[in-house]
Amino acid sequence: MPQADFSYDAPGDAAGLPVSVSVFADRPYLRDQVCDDLRSAGFRIGRNGSIAALLKGDPVALGDAVLLDCPDIDAEGMAALSRLDMRVAQAGSQLIVSTSLVALDDVFACLDQSRAQILVDASRAERIVAVGRILGAVGGHRLREMSKEDRVALLHLSQQVDAIARQLDNLSDGGPAFALSDNDSEYRGPEHHRQGAGRPPLPDPSLVRQMIRQRQTRAQYFDAELFADPAWDMLLDLTAAHGEHKRVSVSSLCIAAGVPPTTALRWIRQMVETGLFDRVEDARDRRRAYISLSERAVDAMARYFAVIAGPVAVAA
Template identity: 50%
Template sequence: MQADFSYEPVRDGAGCQLAVTILADRDAVRAQMREDAELAGYRILECCSLEEFASGSSGSLGDLVLVDCVEADGAAMAILSRLDMRAGKSGAQLVVSTSMAALDTVFGCFALSGAQILVDAGHAERVIAIGRALAEVPNLRLREMAEEDRLMVLRLTEQVARMAERVEQLSPGQREGGGAFRLEAASQAWRGQGDEYVVVDETRARPRLPDAAYIRQMIAQRQARAKFFDGELFADPAWDILLDLAAARAERQQVCVTSLCIAAGVPATTALRWIAQMVSADLLVRIPDPHDRRRAHIALADSTADAMARYFAAIGAPNAEPVAAL
């Protein structure tokens, strides 16, 4: 008797079938997203363009909202910001695919909902994103998986676990024996002076970041390896992100998320996952653009900047020697 591996409806712990809202201006992408959601067992609540959704009645969102927006004009930004607010309040999960050109604008629209943002995503990335959304549903009722499905979920779980472990090891102030992302508050007091960050520590001298040129040289040396070896052999997006932000801080420059994704040296969607993990771990902070509240920049958290400065002092970087506490 042939095994039946067809997808059954996915249901929450109460037995209710999960619903999905699909918003995409590109017809082909919208059709593909609908097919993927139906195959995953979702009930289609709404499937239309962004403009049609905005002009219709403001009904409830699905448990999952799939959005495709590759050109973020003013109208699209307004819709995305409203979706972020509504999803943040309702608990709906958001998966948003966009283009590299529109990434900064789209990223700035999502501050409340913890949206998954995919950049220039292919079909496989969208399917994986739906799977990650399902993994977040408590007491989810699923069909029995085929062996190949089980192996794929296992590999994805292992990858996310490794990422979390690596970020946890980088996290300053982590409690001894604590779990992932359980951090102590910084022991130092911080005060801001304009765009500067000044640490106050009455007990000891503190190091400072070296000149930006030194950090940029280190970054260039790391990138030069790709000329002679496969770049994936040395992929370390968390460290590349920290170095780029340290250089920007030394230069007193702001860093947009698109620039940071490029600096990470991995596909943009992967870089965004690292950035999200590091923000959750309080290694990085998201800073709204003071001139455009719909945009945001990424920066080192104060405690992370202090840890980077001490690292550079430990390896003998020039101009990174301890200085007197203020």
């Protein structure tokens, strides 16, 4: 089977120079594959090597973007990754981190400055989508010669990402289920959630869990993709956890979303940016971070459930 050729006109900076990307991975075959794809896309490979060469070695020029394959990480690596996250943010670069579901919570906790793209157990196609996001940020480029099959595959992937963005844009515009007001009080962590003036109480968490089970039951009889709605599934999961006074890790929330983890992470990031979710640092362990409903989302969910109070036990 011939190797896919993902070719682009070379993206450049304001001076017309090729965009520089550094690639760091401990798996040589993966590092070579990513470098080949980036070169085909017209990027210039700035540096490439092992994770240790980046995280533990002497400071190196990062270039315009950094791709990091980090399937597992220890405490020392987390500290180094946090420094890299801050450095990338300060430099105005872009960061893509490929990791595993096992290491996701630790990696997520380290990345709160650079708006990094996080890929979980990524396929080559998912890496191409991530590269496409860099291309989109660079601008001034266009696809050139690709096979019909490759073009269709990339188009489908791009459409999926665009569909997520459009749906999230609708949420941020203040749809009927989430009438979010900018006047709501600032979120200060789950322990500070309070019932706003006139806000009805949230339903019993057991009823919300029942709704979640009912939604999951559909997958036994129908194609799960027919009902994929990660935003709502995550909102329900966080609503139940809020009533149970439980913290929700990012990996747990990805599972609740019912979509691939990389897709769920895109939703989570957008939901944080639109003010529905909050990233909550663990006060006792700064290496941990959780996701919770924002104060505004708690208010919206409470009012939503008040409207449907009668049929709560019916499938959502």
